[in-house]
Amino acid sequence: xxxxxxxxxxxxxxxxxxxxxxxxxxxxxxxxxxxxxxxxxxxxxxxxxxxxxxx
Numbered sequence: 001x002x003x004x005x006x007x008x009x010x011x012x013x014x015x016x017x018x019x020x021x022x023x024x025x026x027x028x029x030x031x032x033x034x035x036x037x038x039x040x041x042x043x044x045x046x047x048x049x050x051x052x053x054x055x
Contacts, residue, residue: 004026008015015022042050 004023007026008022011022018025039050042048
């Protein structure tokens, strides 16, 4: 999270031109990667079920 903020502040003009849209790209991709890893790792064993409940 700190690196995302730091890059937004000291980044190049291309990053500054993105504005708030820049936040959605790294944060959104990071969330999707973490969710995919959690789903894969926690569902490897047959005795585990992740997530227990979806909405």
